[in-house]
Amino acid sequence: MNINEFVMNNEVAIRLGFFFGVFAVMALWELIAPRRALSLSKAVRWANNLGLVFLNSFILRLLFPAAAVGMAAFAQEQGWGLLNYHEVPQGLAILASIVAMDFIIYLQHVLVHAVPVLWRLHRVHHADLDYDVTTGARFHPIEIILSMLIKFATIVVLGPPVVAVVIFEVVLNAMAMFNHGNVRLPAAVDRLLRLLVVTPDMHRVHHSVEDDEANSNFGFNLSWWDRLFGTYRDQPRAGHEGMTIGIHKHRDPKRVTWLPGILALPFVGRITGYTINRRSWSDEK
Template identity: 35%
Template sequence: MTTISAAIYFQENTLGLFHLLNLNFWFAFIIGFFIYDLFHYSIHRVFHQVPLLWKLHRLHHTDPDVDVSTELKHHPFELVVTVVSAVVVVFVFGIPAVSIILCSLFAQVVSLISHANIKIAESVDTPIRKVFVTPAMHRIHHSAWQPETDSNYGVLFSFWDRWFGTYVDKPLAGYEGMKLGLDGFRSPRDLWLDKLLLQPFRRHVVVPASISEPIDEGKST
């Protein structure tokens, strides 16, 4: 709601690039829709690449059993950073509020589905994931092996990952052999609410996943 309110305010006060260029509403709506989803791809990637922000985001990856509830597990501080960043993007471009509302709605539906513990036939999944994120595609993102964790950042549209080189088609160990969650946060106690909320302030002792690969030191603290 904060982002939508900000968009309405900027629109009423003709603030932002779209307003300065006096773009046609429908053109601004369509471009704004895609820019807003690109923002979510970008901020998601930043949360993985910046060590301090990864400490906030890794709560989402701690879940060893990815399902619909995983989509709802985010640290409050992560949400604050995301909302503040979104408001800045909306201000710079002057994205219409309706673009934000519809993009957020579709992204939420797709995100819930992509986190669901369901299997879609490959013959169906393959054409869908050319445009939208699918459960199989996003499940790779929750792999415990870091090169796969740092992939498939898309929320609604999948082509951002293809265009920016972060797309992984299949897990190296196969879906059955892929380990989910984060090594170092696997005890039942780690999943209690107090531990999850304090997780950004805890040291992450990295234990290599089943596939041997160098670990990014930025994610070991």
């Protein structure tokens, strides 16, 4: 059995093992060294946020049984994609695939902030009134489906090895839990880590209620993209303990914390001009 067959046969076990392992580590870290005091009941938030995670997982398995790994295997069989068309060393193909897919995730994240109708979906993620490990997986089912379709298109064009897709999925989930963690890192460690990857303090800025701060630090894994494309912001103006998490117009815990309200959130209110080009540069300090 080669590596691709092993990964295909054990993909679910690999992903679940890493998910529960990283989740347990982050949950314990948040308990031992929290960065901020939470404003709402953790039990209520976790029950609803994790309920959304399980709902999304069920929907994805129902609609896309083979998921991204299956698409990568199919593309490989058909010879689709740049890396299947050209002979590339396996190690280089894996590394290039992970970096390229991370760049697409960055672009997708910018897109859901820039287009009002997509922002309505994505604001489910931002409307959480607290910021912890469960926020990292809090996305509306429609956004999750759109994200999977974008991933499929990326795989068809790129042709990444199956093992690269599994590594990327595992790393993406793990990093989403890490950089959404309500954890405290020494300042020197944070500065060093964010030269390569997105840290909790770096991404927390993105969850500020202030529009110009929310429209920055879009990366999930690599911090390069924000620095390269000018969307990087070092710290929130009010500091990490003083900043307000969430969205200005969505502060009612019943509407943004409980699962029925979370699912209804994209369809509440008028479509307005919440777009990335409203970012306020005059507030830069």
